């Protein structure tokens with residue numbers, strides 16, 4: 605593995621999931637990461653990604669440096685050939701080259717602007733780091749994907765499933781703000797790689813990018829989608845068709861206990877942070893059905909497996 609920017613960077617998914625589960629079950633000896641440094645750059649807020657990836661790196665013996673580049677760094681220019689006569693003080697060419705001397709792996713979080721679909725889909729920030737850094741780059745949630753979250757979700761489903769081919773439903777839920785499609789995109793791509801029955805449910809107008817959905821069934825009736833579901837993954841996202849918009853949704857899509865009735869006593873997942881009683885109701889989050897805390901714990905082992913693989917492949 606050279607980078608971990610999209611799920612297609614994974615050479616062998618089954619091995620990576622097994623590695624994460626085995627790392628979870630034992631105390632690792634921090635040898636592989638000794639003398640190596642992970643640099644984490646955040647253009648957006650984070651709780652889990654920041655701390656679980658730091659913890660994972662430390663469990664492997666790495667040093668970690670973290671910077672909130674949106675607040676503390678020079679504003680970066682990403683355009684080639686730009687005349688830098690405005691607010692951008694430093695070009696990604698210098699920044700990435702300098703950081704590559706300080707770090708053995710660079711990890712970056714950069715959300716979409718949700719204004720310009722083509723710009724977001726070009727993944728300018730992550731791809732510029734990939735282009736100009738001379739060390740591996742990890743995606744900590746970008747404009748269109750969150751592959752560390754998707755790996756976590758695959759690990760969690762594999763751990764807790766009670767049948768060989770569980771039914772997994774990805775359900776849209778309401779939110780007051782326009783949110784990225786990154787988490788549902790990567791979750792969809794991951795489910796397509798696993799032996800599961802996968803259904804997406806969302807209101808009309810919220811269908812995900814058809815290039816990501818591919819042949820996945822989309823059911824616009826949430827109640828119908830939830831029938832016999834073993835896992836329900838709840839997440840808000842803004843419209844892809846009306847790019848970045850929050851559309852009016854008349855129907856209430858908040859996931860509560862009543863909605864779980866047609867399911868197979870479904871386990872409810874969410875990447876967090878979750879807005880209570882907006883996205884998921886208290887009666888679900890505070891019940892046995894919720895596995896969101898268990899899921900968040902697996903972030904550490906997903907990150908550890910990815911870091912370990914990158915370190916091994918660099919040797």
Ligand SMILES: NCCC[C@H](NC(=O)CCC(=O)O)C(=O)O
Pocket residue numbers: 745781783784785786787840875876877879
């Ligand atoms: N990394 C997990 C989710 C991050 C982001 N959520 C958020 O921005 C929620 C913010 C809020 O609720 O105000 C998203 O949906 O992609």
Ligand SMILES: NC(=O)OP(=O)(O)O
Pocket residue numbers: 649650651652653654745753875876877
């Ligand atoms: N799930 C997730 O990525 O959480 P943070 O945004 O807190 O990192």
